[in-house]
Amino acid sequence: MGSSYRAPLDDMRFVLYDVLGAEALFVKHGFNDATRDVVDAILQEGARFTETVLAPLNEIGDRVGCVYDKTTGDVRTPPGFREAYDKFVDGGWSGLVSPVEFGGQGMPHLAGLPLKEMIDAANLAWGNFPLLSHGATEALLHHGEAWQQEAFLKPIVDGRWTGTMCLTESHCGTDLGLLKTRAQPREDGSYEITGTKIFITAGEHDFTENIVHLVLARLPDAPAGSKGISLFIVPKMRVDRDGAMGERNAVRCGALEHKMGIHGSATCVINFDGAQGYLIGAPNKGLLAMFTMMNTARLAVGLQGLGISDRAYQNAVRYARERLQMRSLSGAKYPEKPADPIIVHPDVRRMLLTCKALIEGGRVLGYHAASLVDIAHHAKDEDERKHADVLLGFLTPIVKACLTEWGVECTYHALQCFGGHGYIAEHGMEQLARDARITTLYEGTTGIQALDLMGRKVMQQQAAGLQVFLGMIEAFCNDHANDAALAEFVEPLRAKSSEWQALTMQIGQRAVGDADEVGAAAYDYLFYSGYVALAYWWARSVAAAEASSHSADFKAAKRETARFFFTRLLPRTSAHAQAIASGVGPLMAMSAERFGD
Template sequence: MGQYIAPLRDMQFVLHELLQVEEELKAMPKHAETNRELIDQVLEEGGKFTSQILFPLNHSGDREGCHLDKVTHEVTPPKGFKAAYKQYVEAGWPSVSCDPEFGGQGLPLVVNNSFYEMMNSANQAWTMYPGLSHGAYECLHEHGTPEQKALYLPKLVSGEWTGTMCLTESHCGTDLGMLRSKAEPQADGSFKISGGKIFISAGEHDMSENIIHLVLARLPDAPAGTKGISLFVVPKFLPNADGSVGARNPIFCGAIEEKMGIHGNSTCQMNMDEATGWLIGQPNKGLNAMFVMMNAARLGVGMQSLGLTEVAFQNALVYAKDRLQMRSLTGVKAPEKAADPIIVHPDVRRMLLTAKAYAEGGRAFSSYVALQIDKELNHPDEDVRKEAADEVALLTPIIKSFLTDNGWIATSEALQVYGGHGFIAEWGMEQYVRDSRINMIYEGTNTIQSLDLLGRKVLMDNGAKLRKFGAKVQAFVEENGTDEAMAEFITPLADLGDKVTKLTMEIGMKAFQNPDEVGAAAVPYLRVVGHMVYAYFFARMAKIALEKQDGGDKFYQSKLGTARFYFARLLPETAMLIRQARSGSASLMALDADLF
């Protein structure tokens, strides 16, 4: 079923040549000893694990799905998933970027982020089992009591226990202020939690010894809306004082959701009937605590689509070089064969280059954001930490939305390369399209992310965060503006930067008169800003490639060609998007609901 080869050369280019991570990490005492050799070694081993262990289970896992025993409420994942997880734990992968105080290896997030791209390329459904555990770890690490940390974190770090986040209920999705799950305080300081949750990824399985559910619920005297939500840790098995598992807690899987894709992951309806839980953080402040996990998950969802973009591209490229169909319009290219390989045709190249550009742009962008998170958490200079935190806040909704939109586009284009074979399950491409579609919905739909970007991250602070990032773009433009070889990249980048500034001001002025203007403009606005970010990184990558293209390494020629394609073929989408964003809310809101 196809192939997956970890794109180590491009990962190394991004980390070492583009981002200079070794130098950046030296400024952080916690990571000062993390050198290039160690990073490359980790990524090489990650490539072996993902391609050899996880990838072979992807298609079979999709075909088999998960199985629920309705009597015992136990879920069995597809064949091979549990054994692969055992190998994952034994190799120490869960602990890569975790705190050494709790058994972690303490490596920077930017390294772990690249490993997660590999895992998602190899098997997104499987990766979601350990992936959510890392978010649970981060939430407890930030907001847990010393006792909770001592009990839960070593088990999550080792991978012996996994974690979930239980937010959504059947009557409310993003609007968590409507949730009804209840938490009754007990004399011993615990709570009895009752209610039902839906869409809980990896909610029940037998791959780990215990599952730690982070559950949002309401206390009896909680105020209405989001100000009355508390967060609780609700384990599948109640832990004993020594960390061993004890009695079964009444939090059960009632059903497995029948889904379009990611069949190998047990997306569960979870029912709690006075399940025992413990408060995390402050009463009625649960949403603030959960946002630690949600922001980690938003980066993780972006990496899911980046992974699928890469693996879909790889397989479409192999197919395009092998599949014979017609002759080239400019003359026969393979005279010894009955027809030419389809890679000679311009539109096949457009589809392949679209996926390639979105993979390489997404890799550069997501690695940059991961490095900023490392700075936010670990840099000794408070000003640097603050600046990094502002950038992460600004860029997180773009990571989640732009990468997942592009993943949907790229997997669809890759499927199209196969023609009719792409629609047939045995080739594996249709699974990537199905799997990628959920990522545009997860962790706040892309519309919600767009509203977050425009409404909260840009307009709410009068564009301060956006201007800071724009200053970096402008500095690069000014530094390279007189270089004729860079003109094809610098000119459109500078032009788009100016247009983003004007568009932001225009929407802000309209929003004072009519708040619906924000909702009408948000989605195209996010894609415009997403393209500005990609154009910035492609220009930076092109500068490196121009300097090194004559050294005999074809990698730089390929990088330069991809950058040129991006600027020529993908960036022009912004002209249409800007017109959409400027068109206002009138055409959207004019019809009464009964006229649709």
Template structure:
């Protein structure tokens, strides 16, 4: 049976020793985010995730969601609805939302930690409230005053949930092809008609109302993505005064049958002249939708970390208990018929790889949470702009790498079980199946790679990269005379120089042949991700020396950092060579010559 315990010690280490979060909270005006309050939040989130959500993880996988074709209703797995009621009673939906809209106003960084716990405990359940936060941000930033007044409080309180309706049967990433239409019907309302697919939590039994944020085109819309508008379309009609009326003309047509996250409802949603209201400017919907997508992409990255953590905990426990063969260097447990498999180098390789990638990803994710706080609350406009640029640059790295590493980590952890990992008894195969979706939804890894190389590097002239490299160099310069860190500082500096050179080379090549950008983007993404994690492991190694954590904890950080630099960072060598190879080896073969 798969189990989950929130890694509170590691969360506290990153908060207190690596990020010095309390200093930032005080500087940004989070007066309520005292150490006692944060500690209480983390303890209660750990209790809720571990005792309420985690036991339902297997239940969701076994039962799945059930769709009634006659009514369009969706019934969630046993225990899911009751767990959501506890979630709402605990005030969790509004943890980081603004107090003026009914939220608690705690930092995004704290919300990041809580989200990882939820994902580690029960990813499928966590998908139901996941997009409500993005809906809140889209309405808060782009909605009309009455829309903020009417929709935000119920969403923040958790009485309603939100969705994001982009994809259509013929149209995924290329939103310019979408066919959903919005016809004006008077009183600033619109009739929305079309079909959306892959809609997470599009229908469920948790709440009385579901608020859909829908991309559609007005009758006078220009062609392509510039003609997209965003509409808020409730399951039950909501008037400007907040009164809830009759059922709207939106219905779940079916739910998908999936290899994983079976406890999460992935819906086909049919809009048949449903009443909707324009959010933001006409034909300006893509900008508003990106507010939701960026939030969701960071959230999905946390799913990869949560799954990795749970997989690691279970593999570590099994490796300590499972007796198999003797250590190559001689018996380690002569009182037993065999040694535990954790003595074997290959098992250690897998465990340390999972540990290094998971804990490194956690530091990156929590850093992104702290940047969101700075972007929202810093007094200085320059600091807000810097934080926005940096988190925008790190978002595709976070989403793609944390989810791809989530697949690698769950598979490595499963491998530690041998044949026992392949069967359902230990719950490892569910984690591996659940992890597979995370690299696909909210933008595939390839889309994240193009976003990083294109919009976040080429179009911005490397603004985010320059900020990140400056931060790395500032840290290295501050520890210039540190003999213990000297070798790793030199390695990291060399990688940063190479990163800059690869970026320049990629952009120069793309100027002559646009295919060069796409050909380099995947390897460029992962080169970037491994260097980013190297920086955070170096910071962790430095922070551990002055930490008040137990000696064994600090020793583990130091050794995990050494392992990362010695055995994982060298992966950048292959990515660098692939980038330098250019588009030729990818584009030379004629499409008809791939085979029958």
């Protein structure tokens, strides 16, 4: 039977138009073609494509997976995947948010994000194939030479080629300073790339005639560590400077990884054996270009957590309304039936409301981050661009880590609602739980996101992004200080905002004496930040709903879900605050030997 998916268009529109004011935002920043009619058409057609083309392939992708040919190094994707990609390209989806001058449609990132969420919910494994093409596009846009943009960017934008990020090696994941892949200069200005990369998403497949790998490698005279890393364009099929595609490059898939989930996604070992490549950006400045790709991908992976959560939640709600088990403790709610549906039971509601609160709040959080991408790139005022960029940098690790960890929580809650039926393959819930797990790992684990937030965005940048966000909270609370209808949300939000700032200062003071205090506090600080950020967006959502033309039921559902979040989920911050207060001592006191064999 499997799981089903229906795009949550009403809530997407609510977030875009009522909470974030997308129409005015698009006009202000020059996206004159992104009218409400156009964006609504994107939503409608995106829903049709994901519901009818991608979602039915989700189960077969998991069951069949990708097939590797040891003789040729080729990879065959699951049945229907390549045909779905052809429809994706024919529909113009591959270039939706790419610049018009390179063949794209020039839509704002915020307008394209709902499609991304739908794709991830409908078929997470399939969505990984076009996922990194967007990261490659961003890297080429910001760091590529004009001829590189002409030769490589246009085919990626129009979907004829796809892109990858080749960073990880077997001995180095997070610590890229240890990488060994080498780049030897050639007389014609190109380079010979030699080395092996692992965990390469969509590193080989049968969708397109060429795959453009963006590869981190070292030049012969590169300084040691991360300061000696350069980025190179290494296509599967050789490409001349005039864009002409030639013979097969010395790039080969050496193996497919056997994974816990996302079986329909090709996760490859890629061998470069003196492959022709081109330097992108300046020598030894590859990390700068890599982070352009990485930050784009981190926001995208956050949306993966959101999308798969929503699919799991939808199926759990349907099942909870239909499954009859026991009577309500307070008396039969459906006396005409042999038992009540399980949605009447408080603990089932706890799980469903947890999912609903984290999904709908997370949707605003993620979409707001996408709006900051548009502002940072297109605002006419330089200060506004810088302001958006600082806030985006602060929110990126929160979006990536929280939405994916909440994705794991929500898929497991949804599975639990099915009881034993959730654990077997029939209903498709166990696949969603398995697929969700990877999102907390790739593009930087949750621990890495926590260190990025605490170490770089707070300590190194003196909490500049936090101050922007706290200013948003203060402005909202001041605007609604005398609004009795919002008092139950405004006062707790104001208190948490003050505590957030105080907690940040305490960590900073302790870190002066022991740098390990940063690492000790990072995980709990990240989730403290995520819950307070969601509290802000839930309060904003209630205010926006009340001011909207939505139905009374819609408004009531927003208020009731916000109330659940504030009373049942926001208190999680207290546990995180207490953990932070305990300091580094309990974590570092035990010797490595005392952990046991």
